[in-house]
Amino acid sequence: MALAGVRVIELAGLAPAPFCGMILADFGAKVIRVDRNKVGMSLDTQARGKRSVAINLKAAEGVALLRKLCVQSDVVLEPYRKGVMEKLGLGPQEMLKENPRLIYARLTGYGQSGSYATAAGHDINYLAMSGLLSRLGRSGEKPYAPLNLMADFAGGGLTCALGIVLALLERTTSGKGQIIDASMVEGAAYVGSFAWKSRSIGMWDCPRGQNMLDSGAPFYDTYETADGKYMAVGAIEPQFYRQLLTGLELDAGELPPQMSFTDWPELRRIFTERFASKTQADWSRIFDGTDACVTPVLSFDQVSSHPHNQERASFIKDSSGEESPRPAPVLSRTPAEPCLASDPVIGEHTVEVLTEYGFTSADIDQMLTAGVVECNAVKSKL
């Protein structure tokens, strides 16, 4: 796999850093998640392929142990509020002195500088600060965050993973590590570069929800079907729009022109009525194999059995039968090989990992006894 041999220490976080760690693990890195002691259950749902070590970082010995793990690793991924790692004496300056090849990734909401740097926040706050949230939502309604996908995952975890891979690539020539300051505000804004930069061609001149790609246009929207499901329509170009009208059995000559903004409400009314007359399966049969850019809005239950997704094996099942998306993109020679075993329980691999990092059994026993580390066995799932 592409990242085989890369050793990553991931400090346990909420959602973005776990996703970043999972991407690295999916593509072959050895990711060790550092959890707290005495926590019953991990809330990390992005733990595929990781191992867990439980360390008490409130004990000096725990901090010293983490330092040793970081010194022998390629990447540290930390998701804490600015200053937390420095307080522990594990800030990037110190760590890079000890391991100049270390890539030290800091994934926060507001970045490592600026007056918000130490403030708490979540996806919706970062998205709001990126400017993007102001553009999301339907006409006449308040701004609406699309789950916590934009800042936490696209602008956060994914962008941070890109930064880590870039730094690893650069290190092959310079031999040097570096610090990555991944701000979710900036990551989300960057993902939104199209929205920013296409203002120059008038893409967003109308208020929220009234533009071509923000649910303003009737040919770029979703429609309810007779069975309470939905179809997605993305028929932008005239040649594709014509195929949409054909599928809906509508005569272009009897309709207002596609690009007449003022007629969009009337066109939407007509499309709404048409789509409501047949089921999702009916419309899928009509539009499958055409270039009308019309697809069913699949539920999580439907998605893996859709023929196209089945043909590409786009979804995988782990050993407990849980379904999830296959890692993307697909690399031809060194594709990801996602681990299908159950996610680690907290501290499941403490002894295994510490042994691998050169600690003796006596060292490990002493730390277990002192409560500096914890090792937990997997409970059988009966």
Ligand SMILES: C[C@H](CCC[C@@H](C)[C@H]1CC[C@H]2[C@@H]3[C@H](O)C[C@@H]4C[C@H](O)CC[C@]4(C)[C@H]3C[C@H](O)[C@]12C)C(=O)SCCNC(=O)CCNC(=O)[C@H](O)C(C)(C)COP(=O)(O)OP(=O)(O)OC[C@H]1O[C@@H](n2cnc3c(N)ncnc32)[C@H](O)[C@@H]1OP(=O)(O)O
């Ligand atoms: C919208 C998303 C978040 C979605 C996540 C949800 C899925 C979950 C969030 C809350 C969960 C619920 C909740 O826990 C209550 C229930 C619990 C129950 O068990 C289950 C059901 C629950 C309802 C549960 C359900 C779900 O799991 C949840 C709903 C996001 O936007 S995530 C993005 C968040 N932002 C960032 O990541 C940006 C960077 N980070 C930060 O700004 C801060 O870390 C943050 C997130 C604001 C948290 O601040 P906090 O004050 O809590 O921490 P920090 O200042 O960072 O300091 C960390 C301290 O922890 C110490 N520490 C770390 N490791 C160890 C260790 N191994 N041993 C000991 N101590 C450790 C560290 O030293 C710091 O200590 P100090 O404060 O003393 O310096």
